[in-house]
Amino acid sequence: MKPLRYLPALGIIAVIIALWWVTALGSLIFPTPLAVVKAIAELAREGTLLQHVYASLYRVTIGYLGALALAIPLGSLMGWFPRWFGAVNPVVQILRPISPIAWIPLAILWFGVGDASPTFLIFLATFFPVVVATASGVHLVEQQYVRAARNFGVNGFKLYQRVIFPAALPNIITGMRVGLGVAWLVVVAAEMVAINSGLGYLIIDARNAGSRYDLVVAGMVIIGIIGFGLDAVMRRLESLEEVRWRYGT
Amino acid sequence: MAPDAKITVRNVSKTFRTGRGGVQALEGIDFQVGEGEFVALVGPSGCGKSTLLNMLAGFDRPDTGEALVDGRPVLAPSRKGVLITQRGSVFPWMNVQRNLGFGVNGMPEAEQESLTRHYIELVGLQGFEQAFPHELSGGMLQRVEVARALMAKPDVLYMDEPFAALDALTRLRMREELIRILERERHTCILVTHDVEEALHLADRILVISTRPGRIQRTVEVDVPHPRRLSSIRLVALREMVLSELGVTQGEDRTARPAVAGTGVQKLTAGWASDN
Numbered sequence: 001m002k003p004l005r006y007l008p009a010l011g012i013i014a015v016i017i018a019l020w021w022v023t024a025l026g027s028l029i030f031p032t033p034l035a036v037v038k039a040i041a042e043l044a045r046e047g048t049l050l051q052h053v054y055a056s057l058y059r060v061t062i063g064y065l066g067a068l069a070l071a072i073p074l075g076s077l078m079g080w081f082p083r084w085f086g087a088v089n090p091v092v093q094i095l096r097p098i099s100p101i102a103w104i105p106l107a108i109l110w111f112g113v114g115d116a117s118p119t120f121l122i123f124l125a126t127f128f129p130v131v132v133a134t135a136s137g138v139h140l141v142e143q144q145y146v147r148a149a150r151n152f153g154v155n156g157f158k159l160y161q162r163v164i165f166p167a168a169l170p171n172i173i174t175g176m177r178v179g180l181g182v183a184w185l186v187v188v189a190a191e192m193v194a195i196n197s198g199l200g201y202l203i204i205d206a207r208n209a210g211s212r213y214d215l216v217v218a219g220m221v222i223i224g225i226i227g228f229g230l231d232a233v234m235r236r237l238e239s240l241e242e243v244r245w246r247y248g249t
Numbered sequence: 250m251a252p253d254a255k256i257t258v259r260n261v262s263k264t265f266r267t268g269r270g271g272v273q274a275l276e277g278i279d280f281q282v283g284e285g286e287f288v289a290l291v292g293p294s295g296c297g298k299s300t301l302l303n304m305l306a307g308f309d310r311p312d313t314g315e316a317l318v319d320g321r322p323v324l325a326p327s328r329k330g331v332l333i334t335q336r337g338s339v340f341p342w343m344n345v346q347r348n349l350g351f352g353v354n355g356m357p358e359a360e361q362e363s364l365t366r367h368y369i370e371l372v373g374l375q376g377f378e379q380a381f382p383h384e385l386s387g388g389m390l391q392r393v394e395v396a397r398a399l400m401a402k403p404d405v406l407y408m409d410e411p412f413a414a415l416d417a418l419t420r421l422r423m424r425e426e427l428i429r430i431l432e433r434e435r436h437t438c439i440l441v442t443h444d445v446e447e448a449l450h451l452a453d454r455i456l457v458i459s460t461r462p463g464r465i466q467r468t469v470e471v472d473v474p475h476p477r478r479l480s481s482i483r484l485v486a487l488r489e490m491v492l493s494e495l496g497v498t499q500g501e502d503r504t505a506r507p508a509v510a511g512t513g514v515q516k517l518t519a520g521w522a523s524d525n
Binding site: 144145147148149150151152153154162163166167169241242243244245246 | 306308325326327328330331332334336337338340341342343344351352354381382383401
């Protein structure tokens with residue numbers, strides 16, 4: 001039963017690989033799927049694969065957690081207090097549409113070419129979706145829950161902790177999922193410009209140092225697979241009993 | 250009535266501001282409720298009866314007059330008077346057991362556990378302790394609501410159309426359940442409803458409230474012991490009395506019992522007709 005569920009998806013992937021293979025056969029530069037698999041194996045053997053994956057994931061983790069730590073409290077204040085919303089929302093809406101990529105020159109200027117630059121860019125990329133989702137989640141908390149809690153003498157920070165935050169959590173998690181997706185996009189882009197490690201660097205380096213397009217595509221495939229894995233983790237969060245009520249079973 | 254009544258409402262008025270000026274919701278409301286008494290406020294939609302309940306539960310303040318519980322004005326909501334509404338406020342992110350425990354947070358764990366067991370049993374939800382609200386039916390959710398309220402040991406239970414969102418059969422069953430529960434654990438209760446039958450089924454006394462501005466139009470003592478049969482002669486007579494007070498009479502009764510005209514009641518959603 002269960003394997004059958006994945007059959008259509010696997011079928012589409014097989015078709016794409018087949019088309020790719022046919023196209024690549026006549027080309028001297030564009031690698032075949034087999035060449036890409038060999039390239040991945042080569043990277044794994046050298047140990048550079050894990051090194052690059054680790055470097056990228058490390059930056060995402062720090063930038064992402066930092067953004068959550070700031071965006072969830074700020075979004076909560078904005079969602080709960082109209083004055084906070086009025087004061088902060090314009091700034092958020094002005095900064096939000098600026099692509100994190102556009103910040104790269106400034107990031108290099110401020111933070112140099114170490115880990116700090118991409119971490120800062122990931123922080124930016126993640127911060128806005130999470131702020132916006134948290135503010136709207138908190139704003140939309142249904143009044144009857146707040147009233148019931150007050151009726152049982154629960155007020156102040158306890159009210160936030162026990163009612164407002166859990167009531168807004170489904171929205172917050174949706175924002176976190178969007179944010180993590182963007183973070184993964186951005187880390188690769190940042191590493192292509194500013195850094196000399198990570199999966200983005202792997203791709204750029206492979207092209208510059210001898211047009212190794214098998215390594216280029218290998219990097220792309222690994223980025224895709226890890227992104228898929230990250231999203232699967234977030235979807236796991238969405239299926240927790242504590243938040244499932246909001247998504248309709 | 251005794252001067253030491255549980256609840257005293259004295260000359261309460263309330264006006265709400267709207268875009269087109271003020272709407273007077275309540276005017277000169279006076280009544281008292283004794284300890285352990287069950288009083289129903291019956292009236293058409295928009296007569297301000299929910300506002301009255303909100304004031305007693307501490308969610309709203311009267312413009313004039315006073316709403317006293319134990320002789321003191323209610324300045325903020327508290328566990329002393331728990332309000333149950335039709336919208337339901339069982340927290341969907343907590344299972345049944347944790348919902349019940351919400352109202353008594355800070356209690357020693359062992360005590361809380363035995364209390365939870367007691368109230369789960371009282372409302373007949375054994376086996377659903379770990380269930381999440383989205384897995385429960387509307388009737389079961391209202392049981393959780395009632396159990397959670399009672400577990401906080403309130404002095405007064407306020408109910409604002411608690412069963413209005415349920416289907417007719419479940420609503421009837423919940424009324425029976427509520428009577429059974431209150432027989433085991435007596436509470437002072439105030440019920441707001443536009444369902445005359447529900448009021449007659451549950452209450453010791455019914456206050457009929459007129460439409461805007463809401464005034465107490467008549468007090469009806471329901472001097473019928475439980476268990477009540479709604480088809481009994483006495484209750485049928487009381488029902489007609491309340492209904493005619495609200496300006497509604499049923500066709501076949503018109504010759505036998507002329508309508509009381511000029512009560513200012515334009516609209517009524519009566520309980521036994523298809524509700525809502």
